[in-house]
Amino acid sequence: VAGGQGRGARPGRPAAGEPALTRDLVVRTALDVVDRDGVRALTTRRLATELGCYPAAVQHHAGTKDELLTAVSDEVLDGLRLPGPTSDWKNWVRTFAREVRRALHAHPNVAPVMAAQVSVATGDFGLSEAILAALAAGGFEGERLVDAYNAVVGFVFGWVFAELAAEPDPSDTDWSDHLRHALTHVSTERAPTLAGNVDVLSNKAFMLRWQSGRSRPLDRSFDFAVDVLVGGLEAAR
Amino acid sequence: VAGGQGRGARPGRPAAGEPALTRDLVVRTALDVVDRDGVRALTTRRLATELGCYPAAVQHHAGTKDELLTAVSDEVLDGLRLPGPTSDWKNWVRTFAREVRRALHAHPNVAPVMAAQVSVATGDFGLSEAILAALAAGGFEGERLVDAYNAVVGFVFGWVFAELAAEPDPSDTDWSDHLRHALTHVSTERAPTLAGNVDVLSNKAFMLRWQSGRSRPLDRSFDFAVDVLVGGLEAAR
DNA sequence: ACCTGAACACCGTTCAAGT
DNA sequence: ACCTGAACACCGTTCAAGT
Secondary structure (H helix, E strand, O other): OOOOOOOOOOOOOOOOOOOOOOHHHHHHHHHHHHHHHOHHHOOHHHHHHHHOOOHHHHHHHHOOHHHHHHHHHHHHHHOOOOOOOOOOHHHHHHHHHHHHHHHHHOOOOOHHHHHHEOOOOOOOOHHHHHHHHHHHHOOOOOHHHHHHHHHHHHHHHHHHHHHOOEOOOOOOOHHHHHHHHHHHOOOOOOOHHHHHOHHHHOOOOOOOOOOOOOOOOOHHHHHHHHHHHHHHHHHHO | OOOOOOOOOOOOOOOOOOOOOOHHHHHHHHHHHHHHHOHHHOOHHHHHHHHOOOHHHHHHHHOOHHHHHHHHHHHHHHOOOOOOOOOOHHHHHHHHHHHHHHHHHOOOOOHHHHHHEOOOOOOOOHHHHHHHHHHHHOOOOOHHHHHHHHHHHHHHHHHHHHHOOEOOOOOOOHHHHHHHHHHHOOOOOOOHHHHHOHHHHOOOOOOOOOOOOOOOOOHHHHHHHHHHHHHHHHHHO
16 A cells, blocks of 8 residues: 555545545646656656555546646646736737746746647637737737737747756756856857857856756846837837 | 677677767767657667667767757757858848748757757857857847847747647647637637637647647748847847 | 666556445 | 556666676
């Protein structure tokens, strides 16, 4: 009886009519495990001990592991508080972008999972409709509406995904020391622009940082990126 | 002798002075496996049979699996042909963006891997320097240079990552049918904008598609997104 | 240094069996 | 329908041992 515990695990349906496990409970527990110890820690057996049941019981409610990961991603997306409809589309996109970033930063370990899989609308199409409505109010229509929508979704989510990409290894400090050292000793001839701006770039720019956005958020650069997005949409309108 | 094969596998160092395996060969073979059968197929044992050696030999040259995946990502990034230096920074960013997309589309199965991990500059900082030089020539300097660099990298890579995100399952046609059906029957009251533009959106927009960009590239939307990026940078300069 | 051969601890998934 | 208990096929990694 390795997996069973206090609940008095015994084969067969639980005595009462209500089931001990629900899909929702499994998914929320899974999110909890990922938040605390990362995706690598999310195994069927870990979930089972956490829930006080056997591995197969997890599978019974949440399906395959891929389905579980999708459910966890959707759970995070459900945490999005969409800004209400407004006539000011530029301000809507701005607050939407900030809100997406807030929701993803609340679960940084989930971001890489979302980044790797096609995210499906959460049941109803509330998220998509909200974005489309804001852009349509801004004058985008037809194919231009589609393009603007894809620009907003792709840029906002994509940028934050890049910011929150996983660090190689918590224990492996070698490569971070190596990168730090390589940056301070970068060749002025082969990389003059980088060498000339190394102090403002070190650990604050993509591909030039050794820490993820979870431990070193790129706040100012994000605000600038949002300005670029909104300004660019305005210009392309 | 399950893993060994024709090469006449026998314990000990190979007869000649040159080693049978090299790190480069392992990495290139790994990329080949990923290209053909996806990341799931990339296992130590698969690589071993492919190379005609034992699993531990793979580990000896390429290190841990995470390190191997990083090496595979870097291999793809090495495929980038950077545009030469020019005074026209807007055109440089444009061709750079198209080139990134081309390189990633050449290895769509690798994109989700890159999206999940912090990408490190490929040895020297050639990629970063090229972007920084182009932007500096455009008049960006100091913190603004950092922000513009992060906008370019985050937007371009992030957008293409989103485009190339993995489809849930090659065999699972249920959910794609479900999404397709849900879209055609979307409520005009709860999602008027989506309902009114469903034919231009279906399978052509993020969160509203059932196919990844590998089988359904979003060409027009990408060109628009690049225009937004360049136009936004111009406005923020 | 380079690789074998075998082992170790773990994983996702399946499935008959119970209630 | 819900869950147990055990099994199956597989995985990444380690390691003594050989040359």
